[in-house]
Amino acid sequence: MxxxxxxxxxxxxxxxxxxxxxxxxxxxxxxxRFVMLQHKENSPFFxxxxxxxxxxxxxxxxxxxxxxxxxxxxxxxxxxxxxxxKSKNNGLELYVVxxxxxxxxxxxxxxxIGPILVNNKTRQAVQMVISKSPYIHNFPLIIQNE
Numbered sequence: 001m002x003x004x005x006x007x008x009x010x011x012x013x014x015x016x017x018x019x020x021x022x023x024x025x026x027x028x029x030x031x032x033r034f035v036m037l038q039h040k041e042n043s044p045f046f047x048x049x050x051x052x053x054x055x056x057x058x059x060x061x062x063x064x065x066x067x068x069x070x071x072x073x074x075x076x077x078x079x080x081x082x083x084x085x086k087s088k089n090n091g092l093e094l095y096v097v098x099x100x101x102x103x104x105x106x107x108x109x110x111x112x113i114g115p116i117l118v119n120n121k122t123r124q125a126v127q128m129v130i131s132k133s134p135y136i137h138n139f140p141l142i143i144q145n146e
Contacts, residue, residue, distance in 0.1 A: 004054040007047065008037065018051055019118060019125045022081075026114060026127055031056055034125065036118075045098065048116070060095040060116060066141060070094075072115055077126050083119050091120035098141065109138040 002012050013035060021032045033051035044065050050056035063070040072094070077083070084090055095116045100108040112135035118125045 003035065003049070003051050005049055005057065006055045007057060008049075011035075011037065011049075016123065019123055021125045021127070023126060025058070025116075026129070028056065036060070046095070048095070048097075059098040059100060061098055061110065061141075063094060063096045063110065063112060063115065066110070067112070067139075070112065070135075072128065072130055074117055074128075077117055077128060081119070081122075081124060081126060083122065083124075091122075093118045093120065099138070106142050108141045110141055111137045112139050113137050 001015055001018075002010050004010055017035050019034045019036070021034060023029060024031050025034075028050075031050045031053055035049050035051055037047040037049055039045040039047060039059070044061050046060050048058040048060045074092070083092075095118065096110045096112055097114060097116070098108055098110050113130045113133050114127055114137065115130070116125055116127045
């Protein structure tokens with residue numbers, strides 16, 4: 001399958017690489033098919049590219065790379081999506097959306113209250129909204145020395 005993107009041009013990938021998001025991303029409920037593209041080799045960043053909208057892509061990263069003790073309750077999502085709760089190797093991965101201000105990459109932040117839970121076995125994903133959380137939507141990824 002070929003998809004058009006504004007950042008990477010035409011990308012060819014297998015249908016098995018597509019993640020279905022039944023509820024879309026926050027603010028984009030009608031965009032329900034995405035693919036993860038690695039930013040650069042050995043980079044911790046990925047592009048979460050819409051399959052149907054060439055201009056829609058989010059930068060994502062695993063929160064555990066900068067916050068090893070990051071925790072979210074996924075029980076409700078597992079139930080709602082009918083994902084297997086008991087399997088130890090359940091294929092679940094968690095990502096957070098990164099905001100990189102134009103011209104100021106040193107001010108990049110991560111949205112820790114809107115993580116994306118990916119189920120690699122079902123090829124589905126859900127963006128969660130964590131209320132009553134100790135986390136923030138603009139967690140700085142680079143510590144600024146004053």
